[in-house]
Amino acid sequence: MIKQVHLEKKIQNVFFVIAAIVFLMGAIQQYFSGGDWYHTNLLLIGNFLTKISSIPIAFYFFSRLPKTSVFDYFVKYGKYSLIIYLIHAPVTSIVRVILLRVGLSNYFVLMVGITVITWYVSVFVCWLSQKISLIDMVFSPYKYIAHRKVPA
Secondary structure, eight states: OHHHHHHHHHHHHHHHHHHHHHHHHHHHHHHHSOSSTTOTTSOOHHHHHHHHHHHHHHHHHHHHSOSSHHHHHHHHTGGGHHHHHHHHHHHHHHHHHHHHHTTOOOHHHHHHHHHHHHHHHHHHHHHHHHHOHHHHHHHOGGGTSOOOOOOO
16 A cells, blocks of 8 residues: 555656656747747647646646645635636737737746736636626526426
8 A cells, every 4th residue: 555655656756757847848949949939829739748738737736735825825716717717818818919019028937927917817807707797607607597497
């Protein structure tokens, strides 16, 4: 039993290292590729692998976070994950265009800036969905549709 737990942790660590290497290689490749590297909505091998590898990295870190206020903060927004998921893509595109138009073109500054701004816009939309039922209806239509049986 103890050997199995140790093996599982070792596999998780190896998987994390592989994902981190893939993520870093993708980020470095995008940074040094020149040209339109900031068009990350395209399905290219560099940004696809970077995006996919970020998921196990996030799970790895989140599963190891101590149960602090930071942990509680993200748990609090877990129930809004659908809203955050649906909002983040268009917001990311809009924020990227705005930041590029104002002259920010450093890849790493854009990556951090877009992440932070997109997060707070998504959280704001979650807050709006609690306050305005029309917005909530967009993300949770079944709460507003009468549950009637369809005649056979």
